[in-house]
Amino acid sequence: MSEQIHTGxxxxxxxxxxxxxxxxxxxxxxxxxxxxxxxxxxxxVWLGLVALTAVTVTIAxxxxxxxxxxxxxxxxxVKTALVGYHFMHIKYxxxxxxxxxxxxxxxxxxxxxxxxxxxxxx
Amino acid sequence: MTEHSEVLNxxxxxxxxxxxxxxxxxxxxxGSKMAxxxxxxxxxxxxxxxxxxxxxxxxxxxDGFKVAxxxxxxxxxxxxxxxxxxxxxxxxxxxxAMQRSHKKLALGMLWFTILCGIAFLIxxxxxxxxxxxxxxxxxxxxxENMSNGEILYFGLYYVMTGLHGLHVIIGLIFIGFIMVFIxxxxxxxxxxxxLENAGLYWHLVDVIWIFLFPLFYLLH
Amino acid sequence: MANGTLAKDVSYLExxxxxxxxxxxxxxxxxxxxxxxxxxxxxxxxxxxMTLGVLMRLExxxxxxxxxxxxxxxxxxxxxxVIMVFLFIIPAIPAVxxxxxxxxxxxxxxxxxxxxxxxSWYLYMIGAxxxxxxxxxxxxxxxxxxTFYVPYxxxxxxxxxxxxxxxxxxxxxxxxxxxxxxxxxxxLRAPGMTxxxxxxxVWGLYAxxxxxxxxxxxxxxxxxxIMLERFMGIGVFDPALGGDPILYQHLFWIYSxxxxxxxxxPAMGVxxxxxxxxxxxxxxxxxxxxxxxxxxxxxxYLVWGHHMFVSGMSDTSRIVxxxxxxxxxxxxxxxxxNWVATLYKGSIKFSAPLYYVLGxxxxxxxxxxxxxxxxxxxxxxxxxDTYFVVAHFHYVMFGGMGIMFFAxxxxxxxxxxxxxxxxKIAIIACTVIIVGFNVLYFxxxxxxYMGMPRRYYDYLPQFQGWHILSTIGSWILVSGIVFMFxxxxxxxxxxxxxxxxPWGGTTLEWKVPSPPPLENFDExxxxxxxxxxxxxxxxxxxxxxEGIKANGGTKTVNQEAAL
Numbered sequence: 001m002s003e004q005i006h007t008g009x010x011x012x013x014x015x016x017x018x019x020x021x022x023x024x025x026x027x028x029x030x031x032x033x034x035x036x037x038x039x040x041x042x043x044x045v046w047l048g049l050v051a052l053t054a055v056t057v058t059i060a061x062x063x064x065x066x067x068x069x070x071x072x073x074x075x076x077x078v079k080t081a082l083v084g085y086h087f088m089h090i091k092y093x094x095x096x097x098x099x100x101x102x103x104x105x106x107x108x109x110x111x112x113x114x115x116x117x118x119x120x121x122x
Numbered sequence: 123m124t125e126h127s128e129v130l131n132x133x134x135x136x137x138x139x140x141x142x143x144x145x146x147x148x149x150x151x152x153g154s155k156m157a158x159x160x161x162x163x164x165x166x167x168x169x170x171x172x173x174x175x176x177x178x179x180x181x182x183x184x185d186g187f188k189v190a191x192x193x194x195x196x197x198x199x200x201x202x203x204x205x206x207x208x209x210x211x212x213x214x215x216x217x218x219a220m221q222r223s224h225k226k227l228a229l230g231m232l233w234f235t236i237l238c239g240i241a242f243l244i245x246x247x248x249x250x251x252x253x254x255x256x257x258x259x260x261x262x263x264x265x266e267n268m269s270n271g272e273i274l275y276f277g278l279y280y281v282m283t284g285l286h287g288l289h290v291i292i293g294l295i296f297i298g299f300i301m302v303f304i305x306x307x308x309x310x311x312x313x314x315x316x317l318e319n320a321g322l323y324w325h326l327v328d329v330i331w332i333f334l335f336p337l338f339y340l341l342h
Numbered sequence: 343m344a345n346g347t348l349a350k351d352v353s354y355l356e357x358x359x360x361x362x363x364x365x366x367x368x369x370x371x372x373x374x375x376x377x378x379x380x381x382x383x384x385x386x387x388x389x390x391x392m393t394l395g396v397l398m399r400l401e402x403x404x405x406x407x408x409x410x411x412x413x414x415x416x417x418x419x420x421x422x423x424v425i426m427v428f429l430f431i432i433p434a435i436p437a438v439x440x441x442x443x444x445x446x447x448x449x450x451x452x453x454x455x456x457x458x459x460x461x462s463w464y465l466y467m468i469g470a471x472x473x474x475x476x477x478x479x480x481x482x483x484x485x486x487x488x489t490f491y492v493p494y495x496x497x498x499x500x501x502x503x504x505x506x507x508x509x510x511x512x513x514x515x516x517x518x519x520x521x522x523x524x525x526x527x528x529x530l531r532a533p534g535m536t537x538x539x540x541x542x543x544v545w546g547l548y549a550x551x552x553x554x555x556x557x558x559x560x561x562x563x564x565x566x567x568i569m570l571e572r573f574m575g576i577g578v579f580d581p582a583l584g585g586d587p588i589l590y591q592h593l594f595w596i597y598s599x600x601x602x603x604x605x606x607x608p609a610m611g612v613x614x615x616x617x618x619x620x621x622x623x624x625x626x627x628x629x630x631x632x633x634x635x636x637x638x639x640x641x642x643y644l645v646w647g648h649h650m651f652v653s654g655m656s657d658t659s660r661i662v663x664x665x666x667x668x669x670x671x672x673x674x675x676x677x678x679x680n681w682v683a684t685l686y687k688g689s690i691k692f693s694a695p696l697y698y699v700l701g702x703x704x705x706x707x708x709x710x711x712x713x714x715x716x717x718x719x720x721x722x723x724x725x726x727d728t729y730f731v732v733a734h735f736h737y738v739m740f741g742g743m744g745i746m747f748f749a750x751x752x753x754x755x756x757x758x759x760x761x762x763x764x765x766k767i768a769i770i771a772c773t774v775i776i777v778g779f780n781v782l783y784f785x786x787x788x789x790x791y792m793g794m795p796r797r798y799y800d801y802l803p804q805f806q807g808w809h810i811l812s813t814i815g816s817w818i819l820v821s822g823i824v825f826m827f828x829x830x831x832x833x834x835x836x837x838x839x840x841x842x843x844p845w846g847g848t849t850l851e852w853k854v855p856s857p858p859p860l861e862n863f864d865e866x867x868x869x870x871x872x873x874x875x876x877x878x879x880x881x882x883x884x885x886x887x888e889g890i891k892a893n894g895g896t897k898t899v900n901q902e903a904a905l
Contacts, residue, residue, distance in 0.1 A: 042211055084329070104556060111643075112177065115592050115596075117662050156529070168560075169563075174593070186584075270584025274585065
């Protein structure tokens with residue numbers, strides 16, 4: 001278990017050091033998030049986000065009943081995933097940060113489920 | 123568990139510089155990023171409590187929430203969404219520019235971000251003053267005649283967008299400091315975790331708005 | 343590194359850097375000095391809250407008004423709770439001993455963010471001062487109980503706003519400390535200090551820190567909403583505006599139940615430090631204890647509803663929460679059994695810290711088992727809001743965390759100050775405390791079961807015998823505590839010098855001088871084995887001189903910087 005946790009952190013770290021390449025920085029490894037992402041990629045992500053905003057506004061105009069809330073939240077989640085994965089660089093982060101984020105989201109989800117175990121059965 | 127593998131299992135990315143005897147100040151970008159993420163979790167859960175309240179009251183007062191949401195100007199909301207998304211893009215671009223040592227471009231992108239943030243706040247100001255003018259505020263004449271669901275909706279609306287606006291302001295100040303650091307070459311193409319952290323914070327502010335927008339402006 | 347040689351030779355207590363005298367403390371970012379500053383603050387507030395507790399017991403000596411009016415009694419129990427919970431129980435072990443010992447135990451020179459650490463102390467002091475000021479300003483001290491339940495906390499004319507603001511600031515301080523510890527444990531472990539070679543106190547702190555980061559913000563926003571409702575009349579919880587007071591209780595306990603584990607996990611960590619030291623034996627079931635800390639932290643998030651069984655929550659929810667509550671017994675049981683098994687066939691040395699720990703195991707088990715009575719739906723309804731609940735949480739909070747705080751003081755006192763105390767007196771004081779504790783709180787169980795409600799300044803005559811017994815217990819307990827601190831204070835001034843390792847401990851803090859030098863280690867040690875191995879050396883304290891037996895590339899950046 002210890003090795004699992006630890007090597008988990010390390011493999012990601014080593015992958016980083018490898019991906020860095022010596023030529024990129026004078027002291028490679030000083031910055032763990034030093035991945036070069038093209039300007040174009042960011043523009044594409046932004047376009048996607050704007051498009052999804054347009055979709056969510058359009059769908060809100062149509063009466064879908066109980067599905068309205070669901071689709072709106074689904075689209076917002078996709079947008080969040082885009083921002084997180086690309087703009088916040090989760091894509092390039094060490095495994096441990098991804099685990100952290102997962103733990104945080106699971107705990108948050110737990111708050112919802114248990115609170116609604118009260119509200120929806122009252 | 124062999125002996126040597128343990129010894130070697132240390133984070134390779136630690137550059138330590140002792141600045142003064144008491145402080146043990148060393149640079150650890152990965153640790154700095156980890157701390158920023160942990161801080162973002164606290165922000166997420168701070169808003170999380172409010173989102174939970176929104177969810178609960180929407181569940182209890184579905185009709186009142188729909189009536190109240192119909193009064194919102196979804197056009198301003200959509201404009202503000204685009205503004206914040208664009209500002210997120212410019213922060214991300216400024217990091218990319220910094221990595222390529224394009225200091226001027228990086229600073230320019232951050233200036234653009236600040237302008238977007240201010241534009242967002244100005245829109246918010248007009249929106250709020252319009253509603254307050256109509257008497258829709260806690261204890262206001264219009265709100266007093268509304269149903270409980272609508273009162274709760276507007277209570278949460280003011281608290282959540284207000285708290286979000288506060289975070290926009292904090293984010294702007296954060297970015298302002300970062301710009302000073304860049305101008306003084308404290309942030310460089312090999313040492314830009316502070317910029318990255320400011321970016322993370324700004325993106326979180328954006329993400330929260332991504333959820334606030336449909337919840338308050340669209341779902342009627 | 344001219345300063346480095348100086349810092350190596352003098353202890354952190356004597357070191358004089360840029361600032362001298364008081365400023366050398368108030369502006370210090372050294373984790374050890376910050377730990378001691380926390381200790382000062384925490385001791386003061388402990389005595390304030392203890393005094394409030396003694397006053398409450400005096401009031402209960404006879405039925406009717408004894409020494410205070412009912413409104414005063416309401417304020418006194420509120421502030422006793424707020425100060426004890428937010429200013430003593432939550433920060434005591436992590437902020438004092440966590441700050442002091444965590445970096446040393448993992449072989450680091452300081453925490454990851456020393457300046458943030460100092461900032462956190464200032465936040466603590468600001469919160470504390472706000473709490474004390476709220477006693478004397480506005481419409482009088484808050485009278486809502488430490489839970490600030492709505493709608494009363496919105497309507498109360500007393501100074502509730504400032505007390506909630508104090509709790510809000512203290513919560514922020516707690517978050518900052520937790521964040522700092524998580525990063526420290528992830529990033530600053532010495533070479534070879536793998537996760538399962540960390541001392542169990544560090545595991546306890548790690549689990550605690552996660553709760554601090556992931557639960558405290560929820561109470562932050564909840565208390566902020568109370569302030570907004572009071573100042574601006576925004577409708578959120580107020581039932582007159584359609585709000586749902588039960589939702590407030592949900593949000594309050596989403597934090598405050600995990601907070602119970604913020605209180606107890608570091609204390610359990612210290613138990614796992616003290617037992618192997620005095621049993622002269624490796625801890626039994628190291629991994630199980632380490633994992634059970636995380637288990638308790640995780641389950642702690644799932645059980646908050648058991649505080650609300652009679653609030654009007656749905657039946658489904660009550661059954662779910664009751665079931666989940668019983669799960670807590672599993673990791674707690676794992677710990678207790680492993681501790682007892684550690685003593686089995688050990689060569690036990692009965693020193694003062696061990697007496698406190700044995701007292702803890704006894705008292706905490708009573709507290710834990712009576713928790714099952716409260717976790718079961720049917721029995722809970724009978725004893726809700728009676729002295730039974732008060733007894734239960736004093737057995738787990740005071741008997742658990744409080745007694746362990748005393749144990750921790752006695753265990754690490756020689757390391758903190760480089761002085762030894764009189765062990766005989768410490769053991770006598772411990773006995774008095776444990777006797778006084780049980781005389782004070784055990785009658786609460788009986789009274790509670792008979793129906794004595796909590797938070798009342800008055801009672802029916804049939805309870806008087808038990809109340810008198812309990813008040814006498816409070817006198818015994820307080821005299822034991824005063825006796826104990828007197829002994830430590832005398833040792834601080836006049837005690838003989840403590841050796842480096844007075845107890846024969848095996849973890850890293852016992853490998854550095856008492857008190858430790860400013861930078862803890864002159865070289866970052868290399869770890870080659872588990873934390874509680876008694877028969878062989880598991881730390882290389884000077885890897886630069888001794889060399890490391892490993893193939894190639896042994897020197898990490900860390901060590902080079904340290905040289």
